[in-house]
Amino acid sequence: MMDIRDQYLDTEGAPIRKYNLRPSRSRASFQIQQRAKPSISINLDNTVVQTIVPPVDNTFTDDQDRAESIQAFPRLKSMHSISSLASRRAARNMASLDQLSVNSTIDPIVEQSYLYNSAFNNDVAAEGSQENGLDENVRRDLIERLAQSIYSYPTSLAKPHAYGPKSVVSNEIPDVFTSVNTSGDASKDLKSHGKNFLILTSAGKPIFSMFGNDKDIIPYMGVINTVVSYFQVNQKAQIRSINLKKTKQAFVFLNKSPILLMAYSRRGESTNQLMAQLDLLYSYLISSINERQLQRLFHNRSNFDLHNYLEVTDFDNLRQICFILCNKLYPDFSINALQCFIMRKTIRSKIHDTIHTELLNESKYIPRGTLLYGLILSHKRDMFKLCSVIRPKGHTLHTVDLQLLFCLITHQFANRDGDQELWLPICFPKFNSNGFLYSYIKYLSRAAPGSPNEDTVLVLISAQKDAFFKLKLFGDKLWNKLQSEKLGDYLIQDRLKFRISDIPAPLVHHFVYKSKKYVQYVMPELEIRTEDEAQLQQYEQKLKTYYEHLHHSAIDDRGVPINKTMLNYIHWETGPGNAQSLNGDGNDGDDDDTSEEFRRERTSMMGLVWITPQFELYLVCNNGVDNKETVLRSAKQIIEWCRKYEARLFIQEGATF
């Protein structure tokens, strides 16, 4: 059996061929259901400080370069060393309140840089840093300036040499992660993609793949199917993931018979993160054809070809979700919360009161039970923010359900006339995976291109498939009423958006704060001033990866926080002159002069994750920041600020009926 499989793999030339696929319990490369995580917990007052080595820091596009790459990526080396038990013990012994175990490991480069960062009067020019033109006074001055201000440069995307040589700190966020081709065109070789999602039926028929056409992916179907069945039959277990440590490849499986999903990633995401992404894709399928329909289709014919049953729209939407998962800074999915449109407390409650009265007044047109749930959303650049919520007392919709709805809306209105009203059957998998609900969707206002305004969308959800005209009538009346009360403008203009500099939190570049009570999160505007989509995407991608690492450090394999309360610091480092850090595979080698500068920049990034039963805070500091006390103080200030303005930042009650 194994021989046949090996041979099969061989003939297909699948990339995993080189590694022993034989499942043996002694090999760490296979994991079923559980995983040990190298972690250290220290009790600090009443907060558990936990330091975890982020699972993967760098991914390699080419395994032949591995030996060189390890040198090019000092952090990787330190990760290797810390994952050994001995060094973990050592770290624990000297756990003198130093939460940065990563820095205290035996890696020489990191150690030096730590020294350099903590005691800047050392002569560090000898360390191969290219800024050796700076004398000590200038250096000291720069560091002092940093301590007082958040930014060392006024604009983040100006040509670096316009401001002289790069110094110790900048508000540019460097990329310490080798970029792996993700946006590349689908025609490329499958193996060139850093990430892929495959969906197939339990009988092995392909349904969807993010990259690759049917011809390319069909050979993998057999392999995936065999691997999953092997564990089902022989081990009575569900395989969760295969992690190839050498090449940093991860394969994650989700078996939702009759549907089988697999994610492949070289980007260092955790099993849990990939699993959540697979679950989202599955949820999308269910939102389109509900579970009952799905079971019926496969009931009599286990070899049913779902690919032909689904429609272009479904594949487009799946592809769109994959794109967001791979390339966008979209915390909604990863921390499972929604973003809220910031509004003054009084305005928000006025809006909710108006909705409430309107519901009561119009009850003869819209009988009780017609409206199940209502939303007003603001929409900009594929991001949705909740403006207000109309809901029955004691009921809320699951965030995943709403996120799926948002995806559909973006897509449906992408190039549609704004005056259209949509009537959309959708199954909310977390609400009831066996039935459809119907959504009335209308753009209340559409911003002209380039205007600072937001698109505003009204969504009214009903369980009755013929309630369109009732909901339309109510929607029209409601919008007229809101406008006559002069509240409409508050929904159209985002007056209260804020930047990180509006909060007294020095050294912080960007943060995400989630209120667990309201299942909503808030984050400042992106610190990038560009209209260039590619640059923007690169920036988002970077931030996203930082947040992924932070998130992963606090979450165990089942997606549950490791401790109810914890505070982690994470430090990312690359040595000087690391040419690979920005343009891993020459994705955008065309803007050479900027990347030259980037290459010379030293990277020393710090991030913090703080989880309590009330909130989750993820923050990323400016490059070069290493003062944990200041960072912690900033974190506290952010939390204080978010709590102070809670009623503005989050929808607390909504209009309940």
Place this chain on the structure above:
Amino acid sequence: MSKPVTSIKLVLLGEAAVGKSSIVLRFVSDDFSENKEPTIGAAFLTQRVNINDHTVKFEIWDTAGQERFASLAPMYYRNAQAALVVYDVTKPQSFIKARHWVKELHEQASKNIIIALVGNKVDIVDENEEERKVAREEAEKLAEEEGLLFFETSAKTGANINEVFMGIGEKIPLKGPEEEAQGSGLNVTDDQRVNLDSPGNADGPAGACSC
């Protein structure tokens, strides 16, 4: 004195990707976009046009062409006064589907529904006659047999699009004068007949559909 306004409830049917939404977009906004997202469920739009002395308000249901949503179609065509059955002149399969829709409309929809058979994407054929897979004669024959209006259109160039709606608009108010003569003075009933926005009528389909 304002012009009389007649509402026409119109539904578009046809296979997926034949250009239903594009036809509507061209008619309503005089616009076209190459890569349009397929419709999910249905979209509702209105457009006012002047035909002779009348203002006609088209209330358009642009339905999803996909098989999955076919079960919802009766809801949209049940009270429709007009239907566009759209096919793609380069895709024979879509014409077969169009035949099915015409049949279903004759069986299920209201008796005096005006149906227009629309062959879309003629711009492709204009460029290269070899692309044509549905002969004009064949479609004309079907239209004649079933008593349909027939147009070949291009939403991309805008060719014939307005003519389709004008054709329907002209055909429907033909009944207008006599009914108006009957109901002169009875504005209330007249309003209810044509104004599908009015609450009374909005409740109508709801009751009919709760079976």
